[in-house]
Amino acid sequence: MPEMTFRVRWPDGKESDCYSPSLVIQDHFTLGQDYPVPMFLEKADTALTQASERVRARYGFACSRALGQLQTIQQVCAPFLTQSDAQVRVLSFKS
Structure with a gap:
């Protein structure tokens, strides 16, 4: 299963690399796009839960690293x- 990282810029200007056990992140986020924080959280929840379930389907157990990444996010x-104007920007995808 191809893993990937996606880099984001938080509303305070800090940047982080985030982990996904699946390329499914690219189905939920657009490179260079800004997302209001609630929308980013909703999309991250959907994408990382889906990625974890793909691991479960293949290996028989959920991906604790993906769920941990979701908790960190x-x-x-x-x-x-x-903050109504706070946005998260998706900066890059690396597989």
Whole structure:
């Protein structure tokens, strides 16, 4: 199963590499696109849960690393949820 990382810029200008066990991230995010924080969270939840389920279908267990990445994303985004103009930008995909 092809893994990938996707780089994002958070509303505070910091950048992070995020992990996915599947290329499914590219089905949910557009390179160079800004997303309001709630929308980014919703898309990340859908994409990383789907990626984890692909691992489950293939190997018989969920991908704890993908679910951990989702938890990290939720924690990083939490302080920005009250800022209506806060956006997350998808900077790159690497497989």
